[in-house]
Amino acid sequence: MKHFYGDQVVLEYHDIGAPEAYERFQSWLERVPEGFLEYPLVFINGEFKLAGNAEYYEILVLVQDFIDAQPFAS
Secondary structure, three states, X not given: OHHHHHHHOOOOOOOOOOHHHHHHXXXXXXXXXXXXXXXXXXXXXOEEEXXXXXXXXXXXXXXXXXXXXXXXXX
């Protein structure tokens, strides 16, 4: 994604099975609709987007949609 977006996007992977990561992202996990808590989970800017699949091109489209929806900086 760095190829397409440079420093506009930061990708992170967190193993929620690790107690410290689970604790750190507990509030994010609470945003996942009931019945969708299937790993991996994909969040963009803290907003839940996908569960159970982290296919690169699908995420690429979600990231582009997020960037397109942002107001231009003055």
